[in-house]
Amino acid sequence: MTLTAARLDRFARHIVLPEVGGAGQVALSRAHVVLVGCGGIGSPALQYLAAAGVGRLTLVDDDVIEASNLQRQTIFATSDLGRSKAEAAADWVRRFDAELKVEAVRARVDTVNAADLVGAADLVIDGCDNFATRLAVSDACVATHVPLTTAAIGRFQGQVANFAGHLADQPCYRCFVGDAFDAADCDTCAADGVLGAMVGMVGTFAAMHAMRVLLEGHAALGVPQFGTLHLIDGMAPSMRSLKIAKDPACKGCKLR
Template sequence: MSLSDDELSRYARQIVLPQFGGTGQQRLKAASVCVVGAGGIGTAVIPALAGAGVGRLTIIDGDSVDLSNLHRQPIYRTREAGEPKAALAAQFVRRLNPHVQLDAVERQIVPDNVETLLAGHDLIIDGTDNFATRLTVSDATVRLGLTLISAAAVQFQGQLGLFRGQPCYRCFVGDAFDVDDCDNCAEQGVLGAVTGLMGNAAALLAIRALAQVGEDPAGKLQLFDGLTGEWRTMRLPADPSCRACGSA
């Protein structure tokens, strides 16, 4: 897939990287990424991927902007309170990079629509704020054979992982969180800088995976402690009895 003169100028600082080059940029341009959730995580992921030159972005979010969002969702403005996040995020991307193809989906992901919404993408990034949705998305990526990046932040803590086949996200959290009333950041609180950090880290993982640069991080979980500034990495074991990927 060729790059236009405008794209060559726009992405010059990436293309000059010896590990990345024109081949990495072309791979990004050919890629299709679905971002589930245009909240604190998503509003860091979306500008990073759009700016880097991912060819197609689908943004899924059924919620509207609230004033309590703005400390951690910097692509929105005070005057936009009450407007749909997915549409606003798409507008932001159009202003940032006209080379990105966009699809804004103003719907919540549920078991009845998840496979239809996720199918056809190369990679899924989940930045939603509840376990029930995360497990719905994860189970669907296993069935569809898609790569999933899951990023989360609550209070001063963040976690990030890339899942491809086994182990899956359900192997990590188990079956106890398939209800939609689990705690989220609305109840527990979150520092906006932590969501931004985790969203950008998720975007970096996505770019590495799509451009095929660096080590494969699949099956590893990265944990961030915002009170100490420390990162910790742990390898996740596959659960042979997992009802999502156990027979994969």
């Protein structure tokens, strides 16, 4: 696959980076990313995935746009109120770059449909708002051998990590949180509040972290850092990292 003159011009600032280069840009153009959740984290992540030229994007969300979303979900406008988030996000991608392939899936991910939704991807980014969905996505990624970038936020605290639980020596997301969260209830932005700029910080970091996985073997952007959790404190501000141990009894890892 070669890039046209127009695409070379569009991504010139990537290509001139030795850590990306032409080979890395071609790899991005061939990549298929499934984004679960098109809200606060998904919006900035999607913007930078599209800007990076990720060639195929599948956007999964069952929610509709509300006025309270606009404070942090930056791809939506007042005119989008009441629309499907997945469909409005796909329209944003089409306006931004007509060369990209994008599909909107208006559905809630669960244990029944997760494997079908993520199985064809090169990478999944999960920015959803409940543990039941996150664990369903993680288990499906392990079962279908797809790497996972997970990002979450609560008030001024963010978490981003890459997981590859399908690899024998790597933990999965379930190794991190355990089985106690196999339920739909969890803290919400509506109840606890969240600063829009903080969500943007976490979402763009997730996009950057996802690119580490997509470019592995094609460029020198850095290792994927599978199993390393990055904790972002927006109040300090600061970031610290910790290694997640693989749980030998994890039922998610047994799916690989």
